[in-house]
Amino acid sequence: MSIFYHESTQTFHLTNGEISYLMKVLPNGALGQLYCGQAVRDRESFDHLLELRSRPMSSCVFEGNRYFSLEHCKQEYPAYGSTDFRHPAVELCQPNGSRITDFVYHSHTVMPGKPALPGLPATYCEADGEAETLTVCLRDPLLEVELYLNYTIFAGQPALARSACLKNRGGQDLHLTAAMSLSLDLPDSGYEFVHFSGAWSRERFMKVRQLEQGIQSVESTRGHSSHNHNPFIMLRRPGTDEDKGEVMGFSLVYSGNFLAQVEVDNWDTARVTMGINPFGFDWKLSPGGEFQTPEAVMVYSSQGMGAMSRAFHKLYRTRLARGYWRDRPRPVLLNNWEATYFDFTEDKLVSIAEAARKDGVELFVLDDGWFGARTHESAGLGDWAANPDRLPGGITRLAERVERLGLRFGLWFEPEMANKDSDLYRTHPDWIIQTPGRRSSPGRNQYVLDFSRPEVVDHIYGMMAKILSEAKVSYIKWDMNRSITEAFSAALPPDRQGELFHRYILGVYDLYERLTTAFPHVLFESCASGGGRFDPGLLYYAPQGWASDDSDAVERLKIQYGTSFCYPISSIGAHVSAVPNHQLGRITPLSTRGNAACFGAFGYELDLNRLTGEERELVREQIAFVKEYRQTLQFGDFYRLLSPFEGNFTAWMAVSPDRRTALVGWYKTLNEVNGPYRRVKLRGLDPDLAYTVDGGAEHYGDELMRVGLTVSDAAAGESEQRSGITGDFASHIFVVKSV
Numbered sequence: 171m172s173i174f175y176h177e178s179t180q181t182f183h184l185t186n187g188e189i190s191y192l193m194k195v196l197p198n199g200a201l202g203q204l205y206c207g208q209a210v211r212d213r214e215s216f217d218h219l220l221e222l223r224s225r226p227m228s229s230c231v232f233e234g235n236r237y238f239s240l241e242h243c244k245q246e247y248p249a250y251g252s253t254d255f256r257h258p259a260v261e262l263c264q265p266n267g268s269r270i271t272d273f274v275y276h277s278h279t280v281m282p283g284k285p286a287l288p289g290l291p292a293t294y295c296e297a298d299g300e301a302e303t304l305t306v307c308l309r310d311p312l313l314e315v316e317l318y319l320n321y322t323i324f325a326g327q328p329a330l331a332r333s334a335c336l337k338n339r340g341g342q343d344l345h346l347t348a349a350m351s352l353s354l355d356l357p358d359s360g361y362e363f364v365h366f367s368g369a370w371s372r373e374r375f376m377k378v379r380q381l382e383q384g385i386q387s388v389e390s391t392r393g394h395s396s397h398n399h400n401p402f403i404m405l406r407r408p409g410t411d412e413d414k415g416e417v418m419g420f421s422l423v424y425s426g427n428f429l430a431q432v433e434v435d436n437w438d439t440a441r442v443t444m445g446i447n448p449f450g451f452d453w454k455l456s457p458g459g460e461f462q463t464p465e466a467v468m469v470y471s472s473q474g475m476g477a478m479s480r481a482f483h484k485l486y487r488t489r490l491a492r493g494y495w496r497d498r499p500r501p502v503l504l505n506n507w508e509a510t511y512f513d514f515t516e517d518k519l520v521s522i523a524e525a526a527r528k529d530g531v532e533l534f535v536l537d538d539g540w541f542g543a544r545t546h547e548s549a550g551l552g553d554w555a556a557n558p559d560r561l562p563g564g565i566t567r568l569a570e571r572v573e574r575l576g577l578r579f580g581l582w583f584e585p586e587m588a589n590k591d592s593d594l595y596r597t598h599p600d601w602i603i604q605t606p607g608r609r610s611s612p613g614r615n616q617y618v619l620d621f622s623r624p625e626v627v628d629h630i631y632g633m634m635a636k637i638l639s640e641a642k643v644s645y646i647k648w649d650m651n652r653s654i655t656e657a658f659s660a661a662l663p664p665d666r667q668g669e670l671f672h673r674y675i676l677g678v679y680d681l682y683e684r685l686t687t688a689f690p691h692v693l694f695e696s697c698a699s700g701g702g703r704f705d706p707g708l709l710y711y712a713p714q715g716w717a718s719d720d721s722d723a724v725e726r727l728k729i730q731y732g733t734s735f736c737y738p739i740s741s742i743g744a745h746v747s748a749v750p751n752h753q754l755g756r757i758t759p760l761s762t763r764g765n766a767a768c769f770g771a772f773g774y775e776l777d778l779n780r781l782t783g784e785e786r787e788l789v790r791e792q793i794a795f796v797k798e799y800r801q802t803l804q805f806g807d808f809y810r811l812l813s814p815f816e817g818n819f820t821a822w823m824a825v826s827p828d829r830r831t832a833l834v835g836w837y838k839t840l841n842e843v844n845g846p847y848r849r850v851k852l853r854g855l856d857p858d859l860a861y862t863v864d865g866g867a868e869h870y871g872d873e874l875m876r877v878g879l880t881v882s883d884a885a886a887g888e889s890e891q892r893s894g895i896t897g898d899f900a901s902h903i904f905v906v907k908s909v
């Protein structure tokens with residue numbers, strides 16, 4: 171891994187044998203982009219890649235030089251209005267009203283490792299030689315503002331992390347109205363734009379569009395990364411599939427308002443920008459002040475989307491997630507939400523936990539409704555002390571009773587919210603986000619606390635820390651159930667109101683940081699009405715997240731499949747719930763519910779006491795199976811085989827690092843009668859190893875990958891011939907083991 175700098179051409183080359191990233195200082199002092207892609211050998215000059223041309227009707231930077239227009243130049247952190255008319259990476263509004271900036275190369279440093287980003291989640295390294303970081307400093311001499319562009323390249327990984335920092339060294343107040351984490355100009359637009367969009371209960375559905383001249387984007391303006399769009403996009407060449415073709419993934423390590431945009435100009439170049447959404451953003455940069463953007467991570471793959479995903483999985487699982495649980499198999503949990511909703515007593519909870527323990531569950535989680543006056547949706551949020559009517563011995567006694575059964579105990583919080591019917595709101599009505607003189611719009615009958623205010627975060631920390639210190643709590647589910655409306659902070663002056671959304675997220679990160687530091691053994695699971703804040707930012711604090719409130723096995727296939735493009739399987743909270751399913755009314759076999767959920771942080775979302783003896787037996791088998799294989803299921807190499815977005819069948823598999831064990835999940839939506847013969851080609855096996863499938867016949871890896879595993883369905887239209895994987899919503903997990 172090396173970062174080269176060639177003085178004679180002022181060229182930077184970041185390379186690690188996997189990727190090359192080339193930049194150079196342009197004639198006007200700005201930083202230009204030359205190449206981003208598969209590794210190439212180094213040379214002194216790559217100037218020919220600039221392709222400066224004279225184009226009619228262009229404005230030019232220098233008089234007498236018709237060849238240098240920023241409009242036709244690939245750049246690293248462009249500004250608008252000095253011959254470039256595309257959307258910028260940075261915009262600074264000045265006291266005289268001008269927004270023109272001119273950042274000129276000043277100096278650069280190369281350092282081993284990767285510095286942390288204060289107050290922000292980011293990838294990191296642990297050992298020498300894992301990564302190297304280039305920081306290029308540019309200055310706008312008129313404004314006396316410094317711009318630091320950070321680039322980290324990781325050894326052996328096709329990944330690059332970027333961020334920017336602006337420092338006001340001058341004497342005037344400035345307003346930063348755009349500060350993106352990443353801007354990348356690509357020389358052509360021959361890509362498909364892939365994003366993961368949806369809504370509550372159908373998060374991260376894969377969408378593909380052709381790039382066209384003009385702007386295409388996904389974003390959030392809701393105060394959280396959102397169910398609607400995820401801060402992750404891909405650009406892939408047409409024809410790219412899971413194991414061939416060029417693809418670039420762009421991921422923002424951030425949980426608030428974001429923008430991921432591709433602007434294709436009229437010469438078919440493509441500008442990718444990713445960062446905090448400039449919509450509504452206005453950060454006052456006073457003299458001496460600085461602003462650090464969140465980090466964006468790019469992964470390049472020349473071997474299809476599968477390799478790209480595995481690179482993200484590895485980086486995010488091992489060098490973004492942190493703490494005690496990072497590398498540990500996740501406990502099998504049972505959450506009482508869909509089992510009881512708000513209707514429970516201490517004894518009822520203990521009886522649910524008892525059954526769970528009998529079947530092999532390891533962690534019992536008490537969800538919403540245990541605190542304050544929270545016996546329904548409209549009261550109690552903000553009062554983080556147990557409701558003595560429901561839990562006379564408090565959380566302490568309940569946790570003890572659960573622990574005595576031989577289970578760990580977990581607890582739900584929604585720290586960022588308050589109901590108006592709460593002691594918190596009655597004492598501090600000014601702590602919610604609301605605009606003076608305007609209606610405050612409720613969401614689920616609740617309001618958002620102003621986490622931009624340190625005293626609010628302190629207060630919530632105090633209540634949560636008290637419970638965690640008094641009771642034996644091993645897990646926290648941190649929920650967040652509404653978007654921010656009437657955004658305004660009573661604590662911010664008028665010229666800083668545009669900072670609220672970002673300051674809010676910094677407050678959330680601060681609380682996470684304090685709690686995870688004070689209680690390092692607690693496993694955190696993030697949640698926002700399911701997957702409304704399933705993003706890399708929270709992965710830094712919470713190594714797993716509740717992927718969706720939709721627990722229907724068939725819908726989950728799409729949700730988990732979409733999620734897997736960027737996020738490691740160990741981070742995807744996935745539970746078996748009751749039928750008819752509470753979101754859809756669909757009835758799927760218990761086996762399929764388990765087979766879908768076991769590719770994730772596995773658990774149950776039902777009262778096992780309500781199942782039949784036969785079903786309980788299957789639950790025991792499922793849990794035993796997960797325990798035996800969770801190291802591979804959660805931490806193995808993940809391969810997508812068949813997409814639920816493309817047909818009736820879904821398949822994926824996880825392979826152990828030594829390639830001796832693989833679990834293949836095979837799922838059918840609707841049954842078909844007298845159907846065709848089917849094989850599914852496996853991936854990631856050792857071609858030279860002989861494997862058994864489900865303990866039976868032996869096949870070499872090359873056969874399983876090149877010929878495929880036979881998955882023909884037995885339904886022949888005659889009932890006596892129905893056997894094996896047949897029926898609607900049927901599924902099977904093939905256990906593939908080397909002999």
Ligand code: DGJ
Nearest residue numbers: 507537538697699700719
């Ligand atoms: C939304 C979450 O996604 C659910 O799992 C559950 O925790 C409820 N909130 C509780 O209010």
